[in-house]
Amino acid sequence: MVLEATMICIDNSEWMRNGDYSPSRLQAQSDAVNLICGAKTQLNPENTVGILTMAGKRVRVLTTPTSDLGKILTCMHGLEMGGEMNLAAGIQVAQLALKHRQNKHQQQRIIVFAGSPVKYEKKALEMIGKKLKKNSVALDIVNFGEEEEGKPEKLEALLAAVNNNESSHVIHIPPGPNALSDVLISTPVFVGDGGSGFAAAASTAAGGGVDFDFGVDPNIDPELAIALRVSLEDERARQEAAAKRAAEESARREKGEEPSSSSPDANTVDSDKVRAAGTTEDAAEPMVILSY
C-alpha cells in the first residue's frame, strides 16, 4: 500500500463541450476523477488527492491534497468550461502543490487529463519532465479528446523524460461506446503496482470480460469464494441424495401399490409428501449455507 499524494489536472477548456465521450468530455472527466479519488483512498486511507483546472484565465487549484472525498466531490461541482488548456503551467502548479503537502512521507504523483491540443513544444515538455523526475514526482497522462497531429508524440516524449522505473504512464483513449472511466479502470492509472480490490471489483461490475464464479474474485477474497463453492457443492450433494431417495421411494411405492390396493390414499398421500419434499428442496437451491 504505497502512501501517495496525487494532484489531478483537469482540462476544462472549450474543447470539452464535445459529446464524443458521453455525456460530454467534461462530465466524463468528472466521473473518472471521482473514481480515481475513491480508488486512491481505498488503497490507503492516508492517501490524499487534490484537484486543479488547467484552462481559463489562469490555472486554478480547486483543492489541495486532502483525504476528504466529500470536499473533492463538492469542488467538482459547477466546473466552468472555457479558454485553452495550459499544460506546462498546470503541471508546474501541481508540482508546487505537492511540494507543500502536509505529510512529506507521501510519494508524489500527478495525473493529467490532456483532452485539447497541446500548444507546447516537445523540448519544453521534456524540460518539465526532467524537472519532475529530478524531484521524484510520477506522472500519469490520459490522452483523450482532440486527436491532433504530433500530440501523442509530444506526450510520449514527456513520459520518457519523467519515467523513473516504470512509475509513470501515458494512456491513449479514443472516443468509443465505453465511458472514459470504464476504460481507465483497467489501466495502470488505477491498477498501479499489483492491483487493488476496488479496481478489480469495479471492473467486474462494469461488465469487463472476466468471469468469476459467484461474482466474487478469488484473488480478493479466497475464503469467501471457497466457502461459497463448498456450500453449493454440499447443497447439490444433498439434493442428489434426496432425489435418489425420492426416486427409490416412488419405485418402491409403485411395486408396493400393485399388491396392496387397499390403501391407495395413504400411498398417494405419501407420494404427495415425497413430491412436496422434492419441490421444497428445489426451492432451497438458490439458498446457500455459509459456515465459518
Place this chain on the structure above:
Amino acid sequence: MASESASVIQRSQVDLLDFIDWSGVECLNQSTNHSLSNALKQGYREDDGLNLESDADEQLLIYIPFNQVVKLHSFFVKGPEEEGPKTVKLYSNREHMGFSNVNDFPPSDTVVLSPDNLKGKPAVLKYVKFQNVRSLAIFIEDNQSGSDITKVQKIALFGTT
C-alpha cells in the same frame, strides 16, 4: 597541512556511520541502480565499482538524519577524477529540502573539492557551524568535468557526539 588534517581525524573523531538514522535517509535525483547505499553503507562504499550516480542531471541532494545530536568535524568524499563532485554545499538541520529551495537559505558550509580530496584527503568543515547537527543535507551542485552524470564512490562523515 595534510599531516595536520590527518592527525586531526585521529583525535577522537569517529566515523558517524553508526549514528545515521537509516529510515529517514533520502537522495533526490539518484539513478535507480546506483543508489545512495552504494556510497554510504559499510561494505558497499569500500567497493569502488559501486557508485552513487545522478539521474536527470548532475546535481544530487542527499538528506541524512541522525538518531542523536552530533558535532560534525570533517567529511570525506571519494569519486572518479572526471565525474566526481566539485562544489558541495552542506546544510545542517534543514528538513525536506528540494532542488528549488537549496538557494533560498545560505549553506552552513560550502566545500569545493579538489582531485586530491576525491582521492582520499578529507575536507575539514567549519566546526563551529556544525555543533548541534540533527540532520544533514548534502547538495552536490556540479562535478569536476561538468559532465551530465555525477558519480560518488564513498561518503564518510567524521565528528563526535
